[in-house]
Amino acid sequence: MSRGRVDETGREVFDEFIPLAGANLWEHVRQVREVSEARQAQAMYMPSVGMFPTTMALACLRVAPLQMMALGHPATTHGHAMDYVVVEEDYVGDEACFSEKLL
Structure with missing residues (x-):
């Protein structure tokens, strides 16, 4: 899924790029959770929550102790799992x- 949405220039910004694997939303969410747990992720940052079903689902789940988002769609989550x-x-x-608290 994510392989076609992020070009080579976008991938080069990061030390590592992990494309989402699986055929559906819940497989993507499971992968993010599993990778977060395996790597003991301390923070999750989403540039925009409401652009994709995967990010909307992840905004409702705790996959890291600190979870942040930038404004986009929606303006606020009203969710218990998004901190800032x-x-x-x-x-x-x-x-x-x-x-959320504002940074």
């Missing part, structure tokens, strides 16, 4: 609109 939203200060508006 990373956002520019002048873009925030009313902090009461967010269920």
Whole structure:
């Protein structure tokens, strides 16, 4: 799935690129959880939660002690598993609109 969505330039930004394997949403979520557990991930960062079903499901699950997202779709998750939203200060508006703490 992710192999076709991330070009070579995007992959070069990271030390390692792990494409999602499997035929459906739940296989992707399971893979992320398993890799996170195996590597004892300490943080999960999602540039945007609502762009793909996989990220929407992962935003509802705890796969790392610290979980953060940037704004995109949706503006807030209202979920128990997302700790912070990373956002520019002048873009925030009313902090009461967010269920997450703002960074």
